Amino acid sequence: MIPVNEYFEGKVKSLGLQTAEGRATVGVMAAGEYEFGTAQKEVMTITSGELNVRLPGEAAWRTFRKNESFTVAAEQKFQVKAAAPVSYLCLYL
Numbered sequence: 001m002i003p004v005n006e007y008f009e010g011k012v013k014s015l016g017l018q019t020a021e022g023r024a025t026v027g028v029m030a031a032g033e034y035e036f037g038t039a040q041k042e043v044m045t046i047t048s049g050e051l052n053v054r055l056p057g058e059a060a061w062r063t064f065r066k067n068e069s070f071t072v073a074a075e076q077k078f079q080v081k082a083a084a085p086v087s088y089l090c091l092y093l
Helices: none
Strands: 004-007 012-019 022-029 032-037 042-048 050-054 062-065 069-072 077-082 086-092
Touching: 042 062, 050 086, 062 069
Parallel strands: none
Antiparallel strands: 004 012, 012 022, 022 086, 032 077, 042 069, 042 086, 050 062, 050 077
């Protein structure tokens, strides 16, 4: 069975999978602003579109585009803004 996750009234959806690197999700995000929390370290790679991200402890927003990644430590919150739909791969380490 493939786990399905849905957040923010269906504006963010992901499918879970097991990879050689560990547990992961592949997801899509509609245009909007969202805040996420981490239970463990996460590495998020943008697979299409671009995502503006404010990482924990940072005041400035950073833009990540296709094939670019960012890392968030466990037990942290981070904000994202998408001007258009974005897809991503998230690895849980």
